[in-house]
Amino acid sequence: MNGRNRTDIRPGLRVRIVQKQDQPTSRLTEGIVRDILTNSPTHPHGIKVRLVSGEVGRVKEILAG
Numbered sequence: 001m002n003g004r005n006r007t008d009i010r011p012g013l014r015v016r017i018v019q020k021q022d023q024p025t026s027r028l029t030e031g032i033v034r035d036i037l038t039n040s041p042t043h044p045h046g047i048k049v050r051l052v053s054g055e056v057g058r059v060k061e062i063l064a065g
Contacts, residue, residue, distance in 0.1 A: 003046040003059025017057030
């Protein structure tokens with residue numbers, strides 16, 4: 001599942017994000033969603049979230065379980 005729809009993302013979900021500094025390399029960071037930062041229902045580059053670790057980025061993958 002991709003991270004373009006806000007309704008698919010909720011706190012506590014395990015996701016992979018791309019941080020701003022990693023956009024050129026598409027390096028993904030895995031973590032648990034703490035806050036959803038994007039207000040719009042969809043975003044073409046992924047919904048922006050803050051992870052429990054404090055890292056901020058756009059959701060590229062939603063992981064099962």
